[in-house]
Amino acid sequence: MIEDFRLPDLGEGLPEAELVSWLVAEGDEVTLNQTIAEVETAKAVVELPSPYAGVVRTLHAAAGDVVAVGAVLISFDLGGEDAPAAPTDETAGEKAPPNLVGYGAAPRAAGRPQRRARGAASARPSSADTAVLEAAPHDAIRFQESVEEVLERPRSTPPVRKLAKDLGIDLVLVAPSGVTGLITRADVLGYAERVGAAPEPATAPAPMLTSTERTTRIPIRGVRKHTAEAMVRSAFTAPHVTTFLTCDVTATSELVASLKADRSLEGHRIGIMAIAAKAVCLALTRHPGLNSSWDEAHGEIVEHHYVNLGIAAATGRGLVVPNIRDADAMTLVELADAIAALAETARAGKTAPAEMMGGTFSITNVGVFGVDAGTPILNPGEAGILALGAVRRQPWEYRGEIALRDVMTLALSFDHRLVDGEQGSRFMVDVANILREPGRAMLLR
Template sequence: MLLDFRLPDLGEGLTESEIVNWHVGVGDTVTLNQVIAEVETAKAIVELPSPYAGIVARLYAEPGVTVNVGEPIVSFEVEGGAAPDAAARSTDSGADAPQPNLVGYGARAESGTPQRRARRAVGEAPVVPAAETVSTTTTAPAPLASAPAPETTTQTPAPTPSRPSTAQPAERPRSTPPVRKLAHDLGVDLAQLMGTGEHGLITRDDVEAAASVMPSGVGTVPNQPAPEPSARQTRTPIRSVRKHTAAAMVQSAFTAPHVTEFLAVDVTATMELLARLKQDRALTEHRIGILAIVAKALCIALTRNPSLNTHWDEAAQEIVEFHYVNLGIAAATPRGLVVPNIPDAGDLTLPALADALALLTATAREGRTEPARLAGGTISITNIGVFGIDAGTPILNPGEAAILAMGAVRREPREHDGGIALRDVMTLSLSFDHRLVDGEQGSRFLADIGTMLRDPARALAMV
């Protein structure tokens, strides 16, 4: 029996993923939950385990190809397995489709947590549920709810009758992002085209052929080829993390009214505390740095200023106040900026928080952050000081009310005990959503963090 494995919903409204690498080839024997491929979403690289034990019969997409959620990516030849009638009942909803054992998906493991239920993310696109169906001899792989149930594959490649005219069209024509952009630039409606590529895929030639017969002024045939690469410029497709980050920042900048406040803080006492902690043999296994201290101070300050730990739910016209802190940390990686978060960071001790920060950073740089960790954050920190920057105006992570930027710690002459002394100084920059946070609330929150960094012992009076 041949069974198709469709690209599953990897969580958080992601509608497509790029095939990065196949770990198997046609004819290979695989076991249940064996990693068969790596796919890159807009947020992270995710390993896909095999939902079946059997032989790889076909790979539908080559590495580098972007596949929509719900489209088949690999076909397995299995013995027995799901009953043919059960597999054939799959519909667009996927409710009756047999569910494979997808062990290892962080997004699915977190989908039912209180954090996910409390945080109503704004603007997430609907996704098509994954469904594993029995392969048929039809040329188009996507099953339609109104179409008759497909039949199991036979060994005789007989021609397939066309679909009934009453069948509902697919959600959108099958094409790759570059082809969709070309169609947009040429004014071609993809919904009116019949793809000549494999499984009905609309190709670049299809779009250009359609544009060549369009009325004058409606669409044009490109008279010049795409710019040739040269030593004077490099062209990189906008996709994956960069594409997601750009969309998120535009949404945030033009949705939430940003206000940014700055505070220069004498952190000499905090730096002396860090030096003592590094000499403490009981803490030698923990890398406690300035970021961990600031993160702990932020979590304590939120208990006194809860309006900074909220979310504006536009659809429900409600303000959602979180009673937990999922602390996002902006991390620069080779793939671009990501903001994974530490769940329930407010409940962690300082050493535990330092360990969580170290693990989060290392995982993000390797591109192995679970998708569930890239959503559901309630407030964020960005450490621009590691780049030697003193202050900035950080843009809010979408759905959050505030973000704190840490500047570089600099040795500067300051007034101290009636005289002038060299002191360690850091500038904090706080951006917040003025719909949720008033100026007084934001100022008190920033001042509380500054107070604890000037005198770490004051944190005991704020808990």
């Protein structure tokens, strides 16, 4: 019996998704919930689990293709009426779609799925680098196992595969550290350290369409397309106002240094971003207009009594702004850990769509690029976004004298429908005062 699997709506209401890669091939045997493909929506890379147990009959798209929601993506040969399939809706008598939103297929303790052997004569390399094999203890075992094991395709994300390619590492030689069998960035870097792999010289991405030798045309899709649409919608819907304030953050720099030296906090990366995030959460409690939304449909202003703090993250796929839920209820250490986890997930392209929805205020750190200030565009639906500039050591007036101090410029953009100039300015001063004297946070409530 042949069953078709159509690309489902991945929970974002988007009409299409790009097929990043297949993790199975025609003729492969798959199990229920085995990850079969990775697709990129306008917001994230999502793993698709198989809704059936059977044999892959036909792949209806190739990597790089844009597939419409509802189009047939893959066909399975179930081998008979009684073959295991996806759970059914007893009331409607129809197959219920698998849960595809967020993290993809369920973890499997048994390790990575086996792949069918193709070309057994060429399964084992004609020669192998001895140092590489010694660096990965599992490799010696693999070369003694069956051809199917050797040809098993390692599971990883596109950014991890790119990292391995840049380092000249064959992912077959890298052991996954987790129970799901997914090779992570840490696994690749750990392996590279053992074998002394070095990155290859960076090269420009291969052009997808070239009209002449002097120009390259690249289709606008995925995160880049979504970001562009969101920014245009925000810029022409919310009347933006941006205000700037340069402040002395020497005391915050000293606090960061002391926290880094504290052995009890080893493993927690508490930097100026985390302290700024805490300052923003504290200041928002005193200035609720900056933590509100404009509800055009109902003619209402919605003030949020919680802070879902968006953190802008630049990735190879474009800008994403996942948010930290209930950031206002977190301690400084918890905020720092949440920011670090959020950034790593974003860089790996594994941010779930739900994590980029429902934000109430955002922060973007342009200082990491050496930029002093900018005019950030609001994340749609939010009243404010704060940009942190680079920390500069420069002459500054301090206690009536000129001294070398750490100085930072803050830039706040806000929706003038929700926030007037006075409210925006007072919020900025509150944030700056905390960064100028972190102890002042003890006075806020």
